[in-house]
């Protein structure tokens with residue numbers, strides 16, 4: 001038996017722990033393991049396939065990033081190919097991916113990724129590739145698993161950062177608006193905002209009204225707490241409006257989520273008369289060492305993926321269904337974006353404590 005592992009999409013703390021666990025579990029069964037570098041691109045590159053031995057995965061559990069590299073531009077169904085004259089054409093290379101995997105004698109692929117990468121894995125499975133998925137994303141927006149690895153580390157990083165904002169906000173009697181990742185789901189903002197006792201948390205699931213946010217800031221000043229911390233998810237939407245995007249024609253898709261904190265800060269300064277500053281925490285949330293929870297989850301996912309292969313459960317993704325890790329069909333796993341339910345216990349608790357959601 002020979003299996004391959006690749007990591008695709010944005011990185012998340014815990015990827016290396018998955019790789020280590022899968023390699024050790026596979027070797028324990030006498031299987032051979034290789035890694036495909038940078039998503040699927042390694043299949044077509046001179047040094048793109050690397051042997052994953054016990055030695056290769058030694059001492060990597062705690063490391064952020066991925067020893068295999070990753071890419072969010074390597075969709076084999078829409079692969080960018082540079083043509084003469086510098087133009088880029090998107091071509092379907094999925095058949096080549098499958099035949100190259102066969103050529104390399106690979107019996108099954110473990111695809112570690114978020115919804116984009118797992119969607120690709122599901123499509124490759126439909127075309128006959130034996131593949132098992134592992135859910136990764138700091139955004140925690142995959143519905144079929146109770147939690148994705150990387151999420152809790154991102155929450156910890158954001159919580160630590162917001163903690164530091166408190167003192168500078170208080171020293172200057174300022175409003176600080178901090179923008180967190182999460183795409184169209186508010187998980188990171190909700191958890192980090194709650195843990196760091198933000199005054200206002202704005203998430204895509206609850207459209208905000210800045211007049212209500214300004215009211216909350218007014219209350220803070222009235223009660224003698226002359227500073228405020230506002231946590232906003234990058235995908236937050238104003239009532240009756242749209243999420244903020246950074247427009248750049250050269251971007252794939254032409255635009256990228258972002259800019260909401262700056263926009264809100266300017267408007268709030270006008271509305272409240274209080275000095276306001278904004279910051280975007282950005283990719284810091286994806287970097288660094290996974291916390292213990294994510295290491296444990298990643299290691300469990302890695303061994304569970306090998307277990308699924310051993311049972312012949314291809315076309316599945318490992319998922320946490322507490323207290324167990326089990327397999328769910330990939331097609332089901334990518335069918336729905338997991339957003340924060342409006343009656344989530346953290347929302348209810350936060351409201352009970354006077355935290356505003358801007359609604």
Ligand code: F6P
Nearest residue numbers: 010137138139181182183257286
């Ligand atoms: O999916 C994870 C994520 O970190 C999102 O929260 C964010 O919008 C996106 O990736 C940014 O990705 P990149 O800058 O790598 O394109």
